Amino acid sequence: MEMLKKETLVFMRIQVTDFDLEQIAASGQCFRMIKQDSGDYTLIAMGQYLTLSQQEDYLSISCTQEDWENIWAQYFDMNTDYGAIKENVDQEDTYLQAAIGIAGGVRILRQELWETIITFIISQQNHIPRIRKCVETICRRYGEKAVDEKLGEYYLFPTPEALSAATEDELRACGLGYRAPYLRKTAQMVCDGTVNLKTLPGLPYDEAKKELMKLCGVGIKVAECICLFALHHVDAFPIDTHIKDMLAENYPEGFPFERYKGYAGILQQYGFYYELHGK
DNA sequence: GACCAGGGCCGGC
DNA sequence: GCCGGCCCTGGT
Numbered sequence A: 001m002e003m004l005k006k007e008t009l010v011f012m013r014i015q016v017t018d019f020d021l022e023q024i025a026a027s028g029q030c031f032r033m034i035k036q037d038s039g040d041y042t043l044i045a046m047g048q049y050l051t052l053s054q055q056e057d058y059l060s061i062s063c064t065q066e067d068w069e070n071i072w073a074q075y076f077d078m079n080t081d082y083g084a085i086k087e088n089v090d091q092e093d094t095y096l097q098a099a100i101g102i103a104g105g106v107r108i109l110r111q112e113l114w115e116t117i118i119t120f121i122i123s124q125q126n127h128i129p130r131i132r133k134c135v136e137t138i139c140r141r142y143g144e145k146a147v148d149e150k151l152g153e154y155y156l157f158p159t160p161e162a163l164s165a166a167t168e169d170e171l172r173a174c175g176l177g178y179r180a181p182y183l184r185k186t187a188q189m190v191c192d193g194t195v196n197l198k199t200l201p202g203l204p205y206d207e208a209k210k211e212l213m214k215l216c217g218v219g220i221k222v223a224e225c226i227c228l229f230a231l232h233h234v235d236a237f238p239i240d241t242h243i244k245d246m247l248a249e250n251y252p253e254g255f256p257f258e259r260y261k262g263y264a265g266i267l268q269q270y271g272f273y274y275e276l277h278g279k
Numbered sequence B: 001g002a003c004c005a006g007g008g009c010c011g012g013c
Numbered sequence C: 001g002c003c004g005g006c007c008c009t010g011g012t
Helices: A021-025 A065-075 A082-087 A094-103 A113-123 A128-142 A160-164 A168-191 A205-212 A220-229 A241-250 A264-277
Strands: A002-006 A009-015 A033-035 A041-045 A048-055 A058-061 A145-148 A152-155
Touching: A009 A065, A021 A033, A021 A048, A048 A065, A048 A145, A094 A264, A113 A128, A113 A168, A113 A220, A128 A160, A128 A168, A160 A168, A205 A220, A220 A264, A241 A264
Parallel strands: none
Antiparallel strands: A002 A009, A009 A058, A033 A041, A041 A048, A048 A058, A145 A152
């Protein structure tokens, strides 16, 4: 790990394994990590605006060492040994082995809870490019504007208060379609304390999932995505249309959840990426 | 230009 | 528990 300057930006340069920025950005779990024409990535998260790139086993990220250690190492789940997880996968499971071969650089991010709730309500019955667009639109219209010294203006993710104050029509005008009232009602339920986001991270998986499903627009699948991508309950195994088809085709006798207890969600994510980009 | 399908959920039965 | 309906749009 070393610090270096690239133009005026301060970068951390970190050696990484089982890590592929391009795969992470395209994995459909985060919607504000965007590939730029230059090939670099920008990311708005945790209140910051960053630029990132990867050269083989080195990640370059425009943050201070302090922020890397306190924020981003955790965000990218650097303390989990993905290599060990991959090695535990059944050698004879040709599907998972193929998925690992294609998607082995995906990681389960530890994203902010509120943002993950809203982005995955938006995600239902929707394509990823449109999800990104909807997310960016609500950030521009309802998020606070901030300025990064080097990268310029950006918009924070809107607060529950800001979204609860929007009308359904205004939200529909963001391209949300029938999800517009879901966002508004969910924001209101968070504001009035019907669901307490502060205590959610302390709950076990089943209880967190049940609590999240009180929110409007959050069913089983979306709740499991929130549990996996924000609360890091890696037993969560969201089944969307792709995964449903994949399971029917490759695991007609059932997926071996028992064998992979404690990290099935990581394998789900390898599978999801493989279904989306690997064939 | 038409058509399809998308990281599903809600409400009524 | 099982439908029907739902907004819209990027990609083919």
